[in-house]
Amino acid sequence: MADKIRVVVLYGGRSGEHEVSLKSAASVLRHLDRSRFEVIPVSIDKAGRWQWNDLHAIDRAQAASLPILPDAPEMRLARGPDGRCALVPISQSGAGPLDIDxxxxxxHGPLCEDGAVQGLLELAEVAYVGSGVLASAVSMDKDVAKRLAEFAGIPVAPYRVLTRKAFVRDRAASVAKATEGLALPVFVKPCNMGSSVGIHKVKTWEALGAALDDAFRYDVKVLVEQGIDAREIEVAVLDGETPFASIASELNPNAHHEFYSYEAKYLDPDGARVDLPAKLDAAQMARVRMLAVQVFAALECSDLARVDFFLDRHSGEFCFNEINTLPGFTSISMYPKMMEASGVPYGELLTRLVNLALDRHLQRRSLERTYAS
Ligand SMILES: Nc1ncnc2c1ncn2[C@@H]1O[C@H](COP(=O)(O)OP(=O)(O)O)[C@@H](O)[C@H]1O
Ligand SMILES: [Mg+2]
Structure with a gap:
């Protein structure tokens, strides 16, 4: 037991994707190699409380979505007596402190995948899986992510950025800016959300105002983006000596959904059909895999990301849509499925991710922090 690597699986979180995380984590806990890893399940509830959950109870329940029990001991991350990062109980609970590796x-989502949690883990000086603060933050911001991708020569759909401040000050001017040079339909998106929350497909200019009002409920920055008649192609990227791009998949939202909406993603069991591999010719497949690695590098990601593209049905060109630095990990999520189809089974994928995190942490710890002349 002593030589096992102690892995804290952190799940829940204060985002709209809390419930998705509970499902992702159930699947991750099932697939982590228990012969190598001692697994500690730590949840973050919607109020932001961190709790240490009972792994045996979770194992016994075999639930597809992890429950957060109110009486699980509340914990925080702190430096343990020997200087290592530890889980420390907040109240008298008989648990911890427990050193973690x-x-x-x-x-998933804001405050979870956007660099906030990553910053906390940096301060705690603990190794963690996934992109660091910078890549997490820029990847979550659909505007900045697209700007960096464009700068690296990767095509993106034309879009305009509106701020809530400007919208409130002069609604007409914002609407005029949003429509200039774009043709219907357009997509209105909160800049930093996920799961299609707050996204609207706008088919008449009269409908634009209401869509903006709704999107500004979720973010102070909103994108108005050229709608493209496109196929939706996704690629999973796994870091290594050189980043590895999986075989691409295609998501075909069911025709009765206008686009790949929240309903199509999570509520409708027939919301989308997946083709894995995507039905692409060899040149298209090679191109989108290469673009995925380029996006991963341009945004300075680490360990893993799912990179989503549109394949324009008219021009035949790919454009980068968005990147997820902590993609879904449920039993039906595309990231693990694409890796599995590319020769990396779920359990091995998790082992590789943990090892990547430990290696990176070691490298960063070896850097000089002070300057002695
Ligand atoms: N420019 C666009 N053209 C066509 N469809 C779009 C466009 N932008 C978004 N969509 C549709 O909306 C869905 C969600 O948008 P996306 O930018 O991926 O946000 P999220 O982070 O919420 O997944 C996409 O999967 C796609 O179906
Ligand atoms: Mg998306």
């Missing part, structure tokens, strides 16, 4: 954040 690595954190696997199985969290």
């Amino acid at each position: 690595v954190v696997f954040p199985v969290l």
